[in-house]
Structure formats: structure tokens, C-alpha cells
Amino acid sequence: MIQLYDYILSAECYKVRLLCALLGVKFQPIKVNVHPGGDHLKPEFALINPRRTIPVLQDGAHRICDTNTILIHIARRHDPSEQWLPRDENMFDDTLGWLGFAAKELDLLQSLRMNSITAAGSASRTEMEQAHAALTIVEDHLAEGELERRHWLVGKSPTIADIAVFPPTILAPDGGVPLERYPALWRWFDRVKKLHGFIVMPGIFPNLSGVV
Amino acid sequence: MTRTTDLVALNDWYVVAFTSEIPKGHSETTVLLGQSLVIYRGWDGEFQCALAHGDGHPPPLVRQKYGFLWVSLGRPDHDIVSVPEFSEHERRFIHRGRIGVPSSGQRVIENFFDLSHFSFVHTGTLGGYESAEVPKYSVEFREQERELWAVGCSFVQPKASAAAGAASTIYYDYRIPSPFISIIYKDSLVRPGRKDLIGLFIQPHDEESCTVHSFALVHDEQNVSTHILHFYHEIFAQDRSILLHQTPKKLPVSPRREIPTISDASSIAYRRWLDRSGLQFGLDRASA
Amino acid sequence: MSSDASTLTLRNPWSWYPVVATKDLERGTLAPVVLNGERLVVWRSAAGRASAWSDRCPHRGMRLSFGAVHQETLICPYHGWTFADDAYCVRIPAHPGVAPSRAARARVYPTAEADGYVWVCLGEPSTAAPSAQPGYRAVRTLHFSHPLEDVVAAFMTIPLQLETGRAVSLPTEIEWTRKADGPSVAERTIASSAALWAEFEAPGMIVCEARRDGENFSYFIRLQPTESGSCAVHAAWPGSDSLSFNRALIRFRNDLQQPEIASRLRDMRHKLHELMPVHLAGLIQGEAP
Structure with a gap:
């Protein structure tokens, strides 16, 4: 069974857990004391991942130390329909483009969130503006998609692009970044939550309709 | 940020750090009740605490107890809360880390002893949709009215702790020995008849933000600490996502402001108890 | 009324404002909205009725916009209190046999749907309905x-x-x-x-x-x-x-x-x-x- 070095409050790890849940892939979590222990920063963890980050995926002898690469790996190995990582050339490029966006432009949202949770500090004005600029890019893209009846980041079905962008954006309020000005994002969150097999993490409210 | 003038708040003890969070020879700045503080740990391991901007106020009182660093900015008329279980050595001590919450400390405490959110906020662990009913419990004052207790609480929990293997009905007592401290005494799933403790020590930075320092004293020899820690962090981060979005952030004391129900007996008592204490800090005293 | 613009309240509560396009509020969904500094939850029931309430559960102040629409009700995510489309609480899961107090009611704002938008008025509406502008x-x-x-x-x-x-x-x-x-x-x-x-x-x-x-x-x-x-x-x-x-x-x-x-x-x-x-x-x- 594949193993995942995991922390319950890491939105990066949640991306992997979410994709596994949606594809029905089982994994064994290896829990890392990120807070307050900082175990991922210690020399012993550098032997597992020299970048000292989580998640890390161990699939047999193969080890992957990067969230986007893990998502690609799981989609290629466990999604024969090729929906989550489309084979179509343009859609493939667009999907990878969003993975890059999630890793780069949305990284600030992730760090603001962890700083806020661990009481390490709050967002500066500049950081707040950068966070909103990144969210506006997603909002504009989703709003344009809706005008063309495209309800996902890439094309008409969810892909790993959605999996990479959903956690940092929906969890923005955890880091003090409000989401009221992003109505198209809000509608997309609702669509993601209604996917068959969807799971939550702390900070994401479940879809209560019909289950209560 | 300005230091509060509320003497009830100033004359209490607050945790400002877990001692091992600050290495020897290091200092840390923090804020308590609107007052900026500099905490310094000497090479002998002892702590000193000074006001960053004195303005003629006396230096803070500093104590180490239960592994935490306690500070009072005023003249406390009582000792730091007594928790004898810290010296019993039959349980495992787990420092759960500090968690920042952009809300009043009182909102955090009230959420901590609230039973009826388990099914909705901690679905699958501390509660389930199909068993949301809250059985009756009672509220008592102890230690000459100094402490508020909710006793005889019970709830059906799918996974009551990291050690739980199956759903069970769990019995609880909640102790609220000061406005910013709450300790739960909860049935151990490992040693029947014994209690696990989970406690929150809140450091209010200002009226609408705080840091929660917390610990657990549990009977659990099987699980590694990290496993137990992840369980607690899951629970606490779920609570935090509620606390982020409650308005007002200060706790309203008037019963007209927020409509209670039967299971809110402890919350009603807590708000009345705070009201009577004369505390102003972190409370919303508007009547309607 | 005063003729000096500076004496008018900057944010006048007496008129209708659009808050969400009809097409953007599907049945069974909700949207958080801020109007004149007021936080609202705007939601559409399964039958299609749009409502705008204060985004605050009357029980413990939680934002209802993090909850969910279920049929003709809105559910608070904190304790599962469930509100009918008249905003009265109809279900408290902690006490299944107990009828909720009439005081347990969300704050309702006048809402109208016209011209492709859901409109909300924070005060007393000065007109029964927002002015229509067909063709757009x-x-x-x-x-x-x-x-x-x-x-x-x-x-x-x-x-x-x-x-x-x-x-x-x-x-x-x-x-x-x-x-x-x-x-x-x-x-x-x-x-x-x-x-x-x-x-x-x-x-x-x-x-x-x-x-x-x-x-x-x-x-x-x-x-x-x-x-x-x-x-x-x-x-x-x-x-x-x-x-x-x-x-x-x-x-x-x-x-x-x-x-x-x-x-x-x-x-x-x-x-x-x-x-x-x-x-x-x-x-x-x-x-x-």
C-alpha cells in the first residue's frame, strides 16, 4: 500500500487525501508532528525529503516529495478514465498551468493560514493585496467559464487542477482572508463539495444537505 | 494595542508560553491583555518578564507551573489553578501546541464546554448526525463560587479519543476555574473508572484575539504522541473554523442577544457568572 | 429633506439593491453577501424561493452562509439549528422532541426577484419592487x-x-x-x-x-x-x-x-x-x- 507522510492541518496533504478519496485509492498515513514539534524540519526527515516539506508519497521503492507530482502520479496510475489528468494536449497544458499557479501564487495563502493557526503572526497589508490578487485570477477564470458552461478550472469535468486550487482558496478565511467578494469561487466550492467521494478537512464545512 | 484597565482581568493568572518553547538564552515578545511583554529565559532556565512599554505599571509576576509559564499583570488574590492530576504520574502529558484564534477567549471557552456542537462540528469523532441529542446535565458552583462546573454530561461518540476503537457513550465533567481556563475530565477508554484531562489555558492578546495553550493528561500507552496530537488538532481546528465566523467576537452576556436552548445550561451559567464577576474584558455588554 | 448631499447618509437603507444575479443563485444553494456593511446570507430553496437573512444564527452568532440549504430550510453548521423559509427555527437536533422557541428566528430582510437579479432592501422599501429595466x-x-x-x-x-x-x-x-x-x-x-x-x-x-x-x-x-x-x-x-x-x-x-x-x-x-x-x-x- 502507498504511504503518505501526512499532517491533518496541512492543506497540501489534504490535496493528496482528497484525490485519493475521489479515486477510491487507499493509503497508509504516516503522521508527522509538524506543529508544535517541527519534525519535518529535523535532520532525520531530510533523509526522507531533503526539501523538508510534506506531503511525501512512498509508492513501493518510489518516493515523491512534491504535491503536484504526487497528484500527477496518482491520476496517471489510478484514473484509467484520464478525466483527472486529461490526455488532450491543450487541456493537459492548462491543468499543469493551474498546478503551477497553486504551488506559486497560492502558496502565500497557505503560509498565511499556517501562521494564523500556529499563532505565528497575521497578514501584512501587502500580503493581503497579493492574496486577493491571486484569488481574483481564479474568480475571473471561473466566472468566464460559467459563461461558456464550463464549470471546472479546465474543461467540463473536474481535474487535478481543481484539486490543487480548491484547498488553499476555500481555506483562505483560516488565514484571515475573507471570500465574500468571490461569488464564482463560492459556487465552485459548492460543486467540488458535491463530488462523489468528497471528504473535508478541518476548516472546510461539509455539505449538510440531505445528510442531517 | 492598549493595556486594559479592567482590574478583574489584570488580577488573574495567564499562561503566556509552554516553557520548552523558549530555549535558554532566548527571548520572545508577546501580548497579554493589550500589554506588550518581553519574556527572557536565562541560561539557568529561569524566566524573566518585563513590560515592553512600562508607563509606570509594576513589573509582571512570573511563575512556572505544570510546564507552562504563567504571568499576572496585576495583584492576583488567588493562586494559579490547582490541577492535582499533573503530579499523579499515572497519565501521559501531551503539550498540544499553541493555536491562534481571532476571537475572544470567552468564545473559545464556551465552545470548549459546549456539547451540542459535537454532532455537527466533530462529525465522526465526537458526535454523529444520528445521535445529536444532548442528555441532561447539571451546573454547579464549587470552591466558594469561584469555580463553575458542568457535571454528569454524556454523549454518544463514534471516536471519543485517539485510543477509541468503537462508538461509546462518554461521560464528562467540565471545570471552569477562571474565565479563561477550562478543563475537561473525560472517561478514559483505556482505564475504566479513570479520567483523562484536556485543558485550555487562554492567553487573551486583546478583546478579540487570543492564543490557546493546551495540554492533555491521558491514559494511552499504545498510540504514539503524534497520533494523539493529530487527533486533537483535527478537533481544535474544526472548532477554530466556527470561532472565526461567530459575531460578535466578544461574548454577549445579555440572554436577549443570543437565544439559548436547554442544552445551553452551562453556557447560560458561564455568561451569568462572567457578568456577576464584574469582568469587562472580552465581553459584549450591549443589552439588545 | 435636506438638499445638501453631505448630510445624506452615505449608505442609504431605503432602496433596493441587487445582490446576486438570478442565474448565479441556483436552487439549493446560498451566497454570502455584504450590503452597506451588513453581512447577509442569500439563499434559494429547492422550490426556488430566494431569501436574504442576516448572516448570523440567532443561537450563537455563527455565520449561516457556512451552512447548507436543505429543501425549504437553511441549516446552521454549528449546532444544526434548522430554519424554515419564514426564518423561524423548526429543529434543534440537540432536543428532537422540543418545539424551538419563537424567539429563535433569523433576521429577515425584504427580498424581491426581478429583472434577472435578487434584490434586497435593508430598511423599509420605499417602493414595492425594484425598478425594472428589461432588455438587458x-x-x-x-x-x-x-x-x-x-x-x-x-x-x-x-x-x-x-x-x-x-x-x-x-x-x-x-x-x-x-x-x-x-x-x-x-x-x-x-x-x-x-x-x-x-x-x-x-x-x-x-x-x-x-x-x-x-x-x-x-x-x-x-x-x-x-x-x-x-x-x-x-x-x-x-x-x-x-x-x-x-x-x-x-x-x-x-x-x-x-x-x-x-x-x-x-x-x-x-x-x-x-x-x-x-x-x-x-x-x-x-x-x-
Whole structure:
């Protein structure tokens, strides 16, 4: 069974857990004391991942130390329909483009969130503006998609692009970044939550309709 | 940020750090009740605490107890809360880390002893949709009215702790020995008849933000600490996502402001108890 | 009522404001909305009824917009309190056998649905229904990090550009006309190769007709004051090419963030105040009765 070095409050790890849940892939979590222990920063963890980050995926002898690469790996190995990582050339490029966006432009949202949770500090004005600029890019893209009846980041079905962008954006309020000005994002969150097999993490409210 | 003038708040003890969070020879700045503080740990391991901007106020009182660093900015008329279980050595001590919450400390405490959110906020662990009913419990004052207790609480929990293997009905007592401290005494799933403790020590930075320092004293020899820690962090981060979005952030004391129900007996008592204490800090005293 | 614009409350509660396009609020979904500093949850039941409530559970102050719509009810995510479409609590899961207190009711705001939008009034509505303007299709709601007055000045003076590759057309000459037959004011801007006729149709609503290289197109802008220093723009037009219109709106919003345009905007806003000191606030915000 594949193993995942995991922390319950890491939105990066949640991306992997979410994709596994949606594809029905089982994994064994290896829990890392990120807070307050900082175990991922210690020399012993550098032997597992020299970048000292989580998640890390161990699939047999193969080890992957990067969230986007893990998502690609799981989609290629466990999604024969090729929906989550489309084979179509343009859609493939667009999907990878969003993975890059999630890793780069949305990284600030992730760090603001962890700083806020661990009481390490709050967002500066500049950081707040950068966070909103990144969210506006997603909002504009989703709003344009809706005008063309495209309800996902890439094309008409969810892909790993959605999996990479959903956690940092929906969890923005955890880091003090409000989401009221992003109505198209809000509608997309609702669509993601209604996917068959969807799971939550702390900070994401479940879809209560019909289950209560 | 300005230091509060509320003497009830100033004359209490607050945790400002877990001692091992600050290495020897290091200092840390923090804020308590609107007052900026500099905490310094000497090479002998002892702590000193000074006001960053004195303005003629006396230096803070500093104590180490239960592994935490306690500070009072005023003249406390009582000792730091007594928790004898810290010296019993039959349980495992787990420092759960500090968690920042952009809300009043009182909102955090009230959420901590609230039973009826388990099914909705901690679905699958501390509660389930199909068993949301809250059985009756009672509220008592102890230690000459100094402490508020909710006793005889019970709830059906799918996974009551990291050690739980199956759903069970769990019995609880909640102790609220000061406005910013709450300790739960909860049935151990490992040693029947014994209690696990989970406690929150809140450091209010200002009226609408705080840091929660917390610990657990549990009977659990099987699980590694990290496993137990992840369980607690899951629970606490779920609570935090509620606390982020409650308005007002200060706790309203008037019963007209927020409509209670039967299971809110402890919350009603807590708000009345705070009201009577004369505390102003972190409370919303508007009547309607 | 006072004739001095400065004495009007900046955010007038007596008029209807659009908060979400009908097409953007599907059955069984909700949207958080900020109107004049008030946080609202706007939701549509399974049967299709749209409601706007204070985004605050009467029990413990949790935001209802993090909950969920189930059939004709809205569920709070904190304790599962369930509210019927009259906003009374009908279910408290902690006490299944107990009828909830009548005091357990969410705060309801007057809501209407017309012309492709859900409209909300924070006070007593001065008219039974929002004024209709048929012929325009709601396309996009965008948020602007500018004061409402600046965004009004922008839409009154800078035409949207469907060819987004071009530089923004700043006005070179402005002509203001106050209509004799009502409170509305027409205004004309001429830029180097573009023209814009913009007119207040009703408070907070601007009809624009832009001309570019001999081609005319019109659009309808409805403004929603959100929080201080920002606002939402609900944009509609009669055309079928929604994508071009949306891109023009994005370009317009991004242009306003350019420092040189922002400073011109302040001039325009002052000019508006100079030319229409009495009526401007009323035209932007609606007048209090």
C-alpha cells in the first residue's frame, strides 16, 4: 500500500487525501508532528525529503516529495478514465498551468493560514493585496467559464487542477482572508463539495444537505 | 494595542508560553491583555518578564507551573489553578501546541464546554448526525463560587479519543476555574473508572484575539504522541473554523442577544457568572 | 429633506439593491453577501424561493452562509439549528422532541426577484419592487476595491472597451446635462476615438452607451455598496457575446488599479460633485424618504 507522510492541518496533504478519496485509492498515513514539534524540519526527515516539506508519497521503492507530482502520479496510475489528468494536449497544458499557479501564487495563502493557526503572526497589508490578487485570477477564470458552461478550472469535468486550487482558496478565511467578494469561487466550492467521494478537512464545512 | 484597565482581568493568572518553547538564552515578545511583554529565559532556565512599554505599571509576576509559564499583570488574590492530576504520574502529558484564534477567549471557552456542537462540528469523532441529542446535565458552583462546573454530561461518540476503537457513550465533567481556563475530565477508554484531562489555558492578546495553550493528561500507552496530537488538532481546528465566523467576537452576556436552548445550561451559567464577576474584558455588554 | 448631499447618509437603507444575479443563485444553494456593511446570507430553496437573512444564527452568532440549504430550510453548521423559509427555527437536533422557541428566528430582510437579479432592501422599501429595466441580460458580478463614488465616476466617464487590446480611453471633454423631467442626469464624454453617453436610470444604476469607431453598444451597470471603500458591480447588456463583455469588464476593473487612472478618477469624482452637488448623492445612493 502507498504511504503518505501526512499532517491533518496541512492543506497540501489534504490535496493528496482528497484525490485519493475521489479515486477510491487507499493509503497508509504516516503522521508527522509538524506543529508544535517541527519534525519535518529535523535532520532525520531530510533523509526522507531533503526539501523538508510534506506531503511525501512512498509508492513501493518510489518516493515523491512534491504535491503536484504526487497528484500527477496518482491520476496517471489510478484514473484509467484520464478525466483527472486529461490526455488532450491543450487541456493537459492548462491543468499543469493551474498546478503551477497553486504551488506559486497560492502558496502565500497557505503560509498565511499556517501562521494564523500556529499563532505565528497575521497578514501584512501587502500580503493581503497579493492574496486577493491571486484569488481574483481564479474568480475571473471561473466566472468566464460559467459563461461558456464550463464549470471546472479546465474543461467540463473536474481535474487535478481543481484539486490543487480548491484547498488553499476555500481555506483562505483560516488565514484571515475573507471570500465574500468571490461569488464564482463560492459556487465552485459548492460543486467540488458535491463530488462523489468528497471528504473535508478541518476548516472546510461539509455539505449538510440531505445528510442531517 | 492598549493595556486594559479592567482590574478583574489584570488580577488573574495567564499562561503566556509552554516553557520548552523558549530555549535558554532566548527571548520572545508577546501580548497579554493589550500589554506588550518581553519574556527572557536565562541560561539557568529561569524566566524573566518585563513590560515592553512600562508607563509606570509594576513589573509582571512570573511563575512556572505544570510546564507552562504563567504571568499576572496585576495583584492576583488567588493562586494559579490547582490541577492535582499533573503530579499523579499515572497519565501521559501531551503539550498540544499553541493555536491562534481571532476571537475572544470567552468564545473559545464556551465552545470548549459546549456539547451540542459535537454532532455537527466533530462529525465522526465526537458526535454523529444520528445521535445529536444532548442528555441532561447539571451546573454547579464549587470552591466558594469561584469555580463553575458542568457535571454528569454524556454523549454518544463514534471516536471519543485517539485510543477509541468503537462508538461509546462518554461521560464528562467540565471545570471552569477562571474565565479563561477550562478543563475537561473525560472517561478514559483505556482505564475504566479513570479520567483523562484536556485543558485550555487562554492567553487573551486583546478583546478579540487570543492564543490557546493546551495540554492533555491521558491514559494511552499504545498510540504514539503524534497520533494523539493529530487527533486533537483535527478537533481544535474544526472548532477554530466556527470561532472565526461567530459575531460578535466578544461574548454577549445579555440572554436577549443570543437565544439559548436547554442544552445551553452551562453556557447560560458561564455568561451569568462572567457578568456577576464584574469582568469587562472580552465581553459584549450591549443589552439588545 | 435636506438638499445638501453631505448630510445624506452615505449608505442609504431605503432602496433596493441587487445582490446576486438570478442565474448565479441556483436552487439549493446560498451566497454570502455584504450590503452597506451588513453581512447577509442569500439563499434559494429547492422550490426556488430566494431569501436574504442576516448572516448570523440567532443561537450563537455563527455565520449561516457556512451552512447548507436543505429543501425549504437553511441549516446552521454549528449546532444544526434548522430554519424554515419564514426564518423561524423548526429543529434543534440537540432536543428532537422540543418545539424551538419563537424567539429563535433569523433576521429577515425584504427580498424581491426581478429583472434577472435578487434584490434586497435593508430598511423599509420605499417602493414595492425594484425598478425594472428589461432588455438587458445579467452577465457578471465583479467586486471593485474602490469607493462606490469612484466607481460611479469611472462608469460615467470611461467607456468599456470590447477590444481589450487598446489603451484605455480617458475623457478629454465632458458635458453634463441635468434632465428637466426628473432626477436623472445625462452625461457625455468624448475621448480621442471613443464616446460615451452615461445616464443615471435610477439611484445606483447607470445606463451607458459607448461608441467606438462608429460602432455603438449599450450596457447597464447596477451598483451594490458592500463595505466601506469597496463595492460590487452587477453588469448586464443586451448582446449575446457575454465573453467579450466580461473581458471588457475585467479590463475596466484592472485599469482602475493603474495609478494614473486612479488619480484621474478622483478629478472626475470632484467634477461630478461640482456639477451636481445637490443631486449626486441621491443619484448614487437613492434618497431617504
